[in-house]
Amino acid sequence: MTRTRRQLLGLGIASFLGSLVTGTASGTAQTAGRDLSGRRVIVVGAGLAGLAAAQDLRASGAEVVVFEAGSRVGGRIRTDRSMGVPVEHGAAWIHGPGGGNPISELARSQGAPRFETDDNSLQVFDAAGNELGDAAYARLERMYDGLAYGIETTTAANDPRSLHRAMADLDPDLVDTPLGRWMLSAYFEFDLGADLRQVSAANAFEGNGFAGNDVILPAGYDRLLAPFMAGLDIRLNTPVRRISYAPSGANVDGMAADFVVCAVPLGVMKSGAITFDPPLPAPLRDAVAQIGFGTVTKIALKFDKPFWPTDTQYFGMMTQPQGRWNYWLNYRRFSDHNILLGFSFGSYAAQADRMRPSEMTHDALKVLRSVWGTAVAHPTQVLTTHWSQDPHFKGAYSFPQTGGTIAQFDRFAQPVAGRLFMAGEHTLFDHHGTTHGALLSGRRAARAIAQA
Numbered sequence: 001m002t003r004t005r006r007q008l009l010g011l012g013i014a015s016f017l018g019s020l021v022t023g024t025a026s027g028t029a030q031t032a033g034r035d036l037s038g039r040r041v042i043v044v045g046a047g048l049a050g051l052a053a054a055q056d057l058r059a060s061g062a063e064v065v066v067f068e069a070g071s072r073v074g075g076r077i078r079t080d081r082s083m084g085v086p087v088e089h090g091a092a093w094i095h096g097p098g099g100g101n102p103i104s105e106l107a108r109s110q111g112a113p114r115f116e117t118d119d120n121s122l123q124v125f126d127a128a129g130n131e132l133g134d135a136a137y138a139r140l141e142r143m144y145d146g147l148a149y150g151i152e153t154t155t156a157a158n159d160p161r162s163l164h165r166a167m168a169d170l171d172p173d174l175v176d177t178p179l180g181r182w183m184l185s186a187y188f189e190f191d192l193g194a195d196l197r198q199v200s201a202a203n204a205f206e207g208n209g210f211a212g213n214d215v216i217l218p219a220g221y222d223r224l225l226a227p228f229m230a231g232l233d234i235r236l237n238t239p240v241r242r243i244s245y246a247p248s249g250a251n252v253d254g255m256a257a258d259f260v261v262c263a264v265p266l267g268v269m270k271s272g273a274i275t276f277d278p279p280l281p282a283p284l285r286d287a288v289a290q291i292g293f294g295t296v297t298k299i300a301l302k303f304d305k306p307f308w309p310t311d312t313q314y315f316g317m318m319t320q321p322q323g324r325w326n327y328w329l330n331y332r333r334f335s336d337h338n339i340l341l342g343f344s345f346g347s348y349a350a351q352a353d354r355m356r357p358s359e360m361t362h363d364a365l366k367v368l369r370s371v372w373g374t375a376v377a378h379p380t381q382v383l384t385t386h387w388s389q390d391p392h393f394k395g396a397y398s399f400p401q402t403g404g405t406i407a408q409f410d411r412f413a414q415p416v417a418g419r420l421f422m423a424g425e426h427t428l429f430d431h432h433g434t435t436h437g438a439l440l441s442g443r444r445a446a447r448a449i450a451q452a
């Protein structure tokens with residue numbers, strides 16, 4: 001019914017803003033610079049950013065030690081196979097898999113099968129469980145189409161408004177009607193990973209992403225990690241508490257190093273779990289405080305048999321409160337498994353993250369029953385995510401928050417005292433909140449060290 005979310009976010013609005021959607025970095029590792037033999041680098045965090053940095057530094061001859069707080073590598077790439085098919089706790093799509101996207105290149109080089117999820121294959125239901133009629137679908141499309149031009153023409157670069165406010169000013173229907181609220185949540189709160197009241201209207205749609213329709217990796221996102229782990233000294237269950245740095249060298253919890261790459265999630269930076277000695281420079285502390293970090297909650301429900309139309313890719317439910325299990329991915333489109341994967345967004349996601357799995361299941365089933373009634377059996381298996389409750393993450397991904405600036409994301413690219421280097425999806429604006437952003441940031445940190 002509607003155009004691809006990322007088409008609007010990436011192409012529609014960005015093109016109105018006069019930006020070209022092009023790749024800016026190659027998919028190949030580049031650590032041109034001096035030989036790092038005899039140098040020790042400690043990498044903190046074994047997500048994609050940390051692993052990419054570590055692998056490139058190892059290739060440059062450095063002795064690399066990776067400290068990871070959790071019991072596994074991959075961070076927000078976490079694939080579960082207990083349902084008989086890969087189910088992603090975290091990253092699921094390659095966003096903008098077109099030219100230049102290094103994740104896409106990686107997947108291609110590994111021969112990983114991909115499946116293009118069709119955003120146009122969508123059925124939306126109102127609160128009474130009735131599917132939208134043709135007129136409502138047409139209205140949805142009109143609202144959606146009007147947004148690109150509307151936000152571009154009514155939002156100045158220094159606009160202090162939230163995206164929610166700007167959209168309400170643009171078209172009250174967007175925030176005052178169940179249909180408008182559903183669209184804002186299922187499309188925009190999903191992509192931005194936050195309540196739109198917290199998102200900066202001026203910065204929400206800035207930046208250059210990669211082009212192309214989103215694809216998932218049916219064999220599992222975690223398969224992409226294998227080449228990054230080879231030969232690395234990774235110390236699991238080792239949460240870092242203190243990073244000291246000076247022009248003469250660095251130290252991580254008692255281990256000396258020439259350089260440190262800090263690749264922990266922004267949520268962990270905000271929590272103060274790691275003490276920096278001396279404290280980070282003020283602009284970086286401001287960036288940590290003023291870049292937003294939201295959450296998205298998923299629940300995968302497996303059933304004996306389908307009670308839903310198996311040839312539809314997505315189902316939308318106009319639930320209350322906003323954000324509550326309002327978007328569902330149908331696994332039958334790309335597997336034989338009777339799985340529906342539900343999402344909660346915005347403020348409701350923070351609430352859902354705090355639910356016990358049984359409570360979350362009950363909550364999500366109520367939404368499904370509002371459409372398919374007693375045909376909805378009890379699931380045979382359930383998988384729930386709780387990203388904001390996990391002390392090693394504290395949320396899902398970064399977003400441009402009201403009061404913050406774009407420059408604050410990119411400020412992380414600058415080395416601190418020539419010894420401490422930041423990486424992670426939150427450290428480069430153009431690709432924040434994505435796996436390719438994480439990968440590019442790790443490679444950037446490795447290049448910066450090699451050139452230091």
Ligand SMILES: Cc1cc2nc3c(=O)[nH]c(=O)nc-3n(C[C@H](O)[C@H](O)[C@H](O)COP(=O)(O)OP(=O)(O)OC[C@H]3O[C@@H](n4cnc5c(N)ncnc54)[C@H](O)[C@@H]3O)c2cc1C
Pocket residue numbers: 044045046047048049050067068069070073074075076077089090091092093094095238239240241263264265268273274296297298387391392393395396397423424425426432433434435436437438
């Ligand atoms: C629900 C969800 C859905 C998503 N969907 C997509 C998607 O479809 N497509 C996409 O491109 N992106 C998606 N993302 C975003 C993507 O997963 C992330 O941007 C990316 O994986 C982040 O990688 P990273 O290396 O920056 O951080 P992480 O992967 O978070 O790695 C950081 C690591 O640091 C570790 N750590 C934390 N504290 C410490 C400490 N004190 N000491 C040592 N280690 C520590 C953590 O355990 C973690 O392993 C999604 C994320 C979530 C949560």
